[in-house]
Amino acid sequence: MRRSCAGLLPSGGQKLFNNRITWSITHMAQAGLLERPRRGVTRITGRGRKALAGHPDRVDMKVLSRFAEYREFRARRRRPAESAGEADLSPADASPLELIPHLVAEAHAALADELVERLRGAPPEFLGRCVVKLLSRMGYGGPEGEVRRLGGPG
Template identity: 45%
Template sequence: MAIPDFQTLMLPVLRLTAEGEIRTSDCVERLADAVGLTAEERTHLLPSGRQTTFANRIHWAIAYLGKAGLVERTRRAHYRASPRGREVLAAPPERIDIRFLSRFPEFQRFRDAEAEAAREAGTPAPTASLSVEAVLTPDEVMRNAHRQLEAALADDLLQRIRAARPAFFERVVVRLLIAMGYGGSVADIDRALVGGSGDGGVDGVIDQDPLGLDRIYVQAKRYAEGNSVGSGAIRDFFGSLDRYKASKGLFVTTSAFTQSARETAEMLSKRLVLIDGTQLAHLLIRHGVGCRVEETLHIKTLDEEFFDA
């Protein structure tokens, strides 16, 4: 089954806290058992790698129940149902969600404060993206938006590279490898590019280590979308590596590789790494090549140790 969204978890969390004081981590474990999460679902991490997705959603369910006055904190990381929460469970609804919580004045004030803070900052209200039908937590909404922005940027990068001259694409590939830690500095780009019509099927040669003890031979094919690289191009590149007595090569394209091309690369005796347009775009973004940071947003959480000192 899929990991339940945080609104679906609100009623189970409230019921569990009504049994008595409970530690958040115990709540996570007991509800994971109750909903039948698999081992993979229990250990699925957020992109930050610091918390599991299920634990994150439990935390948000507790936080929203707390804003409505249905649960209360007893001590660090421990909660229990409030008298109001027990009243709700005396005649329990089929589901507790944002729409249900909005009937409580404290929760509505919390939502209004969010909207006011957004207006003062000149940004869309967070509650607009987190509608009553939403299944994502606020931080998941931000991460989802980040993925959408990155996907759009990746597409823009590929479009610009495809529209540029082939020589520009070769420089982009070498610059990316340098940004990844190969070959030295940006000043080495011109030296790394082979260039000319007599390049023998190799567009760049870059040092794999700072001392130049080993080298990576690069082939860069600037193809339009839909014009995939076939197995013939892979065999030609392999032959070029033989002429250079090279043991490894990197083939980069702005399009894609056919299945036969990938199978050919696996069967050949030399180590060939294939990077298609999608992989290339995300590597460019990750290493800041052809793009820049527009704005940095920090997701902060309460520092419990500060208040327990």
């Protein structure tokens, strides 16, 4: 029985529909079907138009797996569990409690990949502002948070 997308995730922090859309965009962007030039903006690529023309009813993970970039993305997401010496668990073989650490590691890896991708696509000044903001939030600069960027990029 399929769950309705109208409700919230079990954590209660996000609507299920929004979560599914966000993950769909992430997966399609990793396959090169979509691009995200800036926050809140997603645009279909030429490759995405071809994939949609070839699969007008459904673009799923099976379709995405035809692209080398997507296969690499999926392989990168598995590395944290493998490096810990744990075998890949399938949902059929594991309890939900056993799957949680793997799913969290996958989500962290996907978020890290997306962050790196966005930082690489941004101007150097943006990276400088991000570093300053990060250092400030980490507590550098004392109680007043006096962290500032000196100089320019490069």
